[in-house]
Amino acid sequence: MTDQPQNIKASKPRLGRDATVAAACGLLVAFMVGASYAAVPLYNWFCRATGFNGTTMVASAAPESGPIARKIAVRFDANVSGGLPWKFVPEQSEIEVKIGEVVTVFYTVTNQSARTTSAQAAYNVAPLTVGAYFQKINCFCFTEQTLAPGEKREMPVVFYVDPALAADNENDGLKSITLSYTFYPLRDPAPKPLAATETDKRKGNL
Known part of the structure; x- marks a missing residue:
């Protein structure tokens, strides 16, 4: 009978340590999940900035x-992409x-569908190594x-191949470049602003 209170007192610090470890693990999991979501826009930004993985560059004017x-x-x-009823050529x-x-x-x-669709x-x-030289x-x-x-x-694409490509010895034998697009459906397209008159009508001003 005299040993029981001592065992109960000894278990309290252990329970506190377990709760601390569990909380730390929860924070770690939350951080990893958040990092995985952040990695997508960061990866896209990196590709646009460097031409990595065949991502083309964006130019504002013709080369000087x-x-x-x-x-x-x-x-x-x-x-x-599957699920998008478009013909694209x-x-x-x-x-x-x-x-x-x-x-x-x-x-x-x-x-090709009977409904309005966005993509x-x-x-x-x-x-892939030519992405840095393909300027749109x-x-x-x-x-x-x-x-x-x-x-x-009809949708235009205005581009040029950067003359710096010719100075890259690794591309001396390059004969062709393939520009590839894939349309993906948008389930929740960005809302378009209403005209002023339509806004007034909704507010009851007209």
Whole structure:
């Protein structure tokens, strides 16, 4: 009988340590989950900044040096993710361009369903190491696209191959580049702002 109180007192510090360990483990799991979500935008930012994994670069204007004599073939690929009822094709499957020449090409997309659908395109180039040299000035992939039932739309891509590619000895034998897009459905597209008159109507001002 005299030993029981001593055992109870001895167990209290152990219970406190167990609770501390459990809390620490919970915080660690929460941190790891949060880090996994943060890794996606950080990875996308890294790819855009460096051209890693075939991610193309974004330019604001044509190269100052202008085009050079060397030419290269650029191929165009189009894909649609499952669940998106769109037909998506390049108007030309391949063209030959001068390195440094600003070029405009078009893709065509058609909503083949009877409902309005929204999507956004992901993109890359192959070989993957060429992403840092493929500069896009304008591209439909920068914003989400919403198509009405049966709507068909032409979408331009304005790009050039950076003349710095010609100075990279590792690409001396490069003959072609493939620009590839894949459209993915958006389940919750960003809401569009209402016109002023529609807003007034909702407020009962008109």
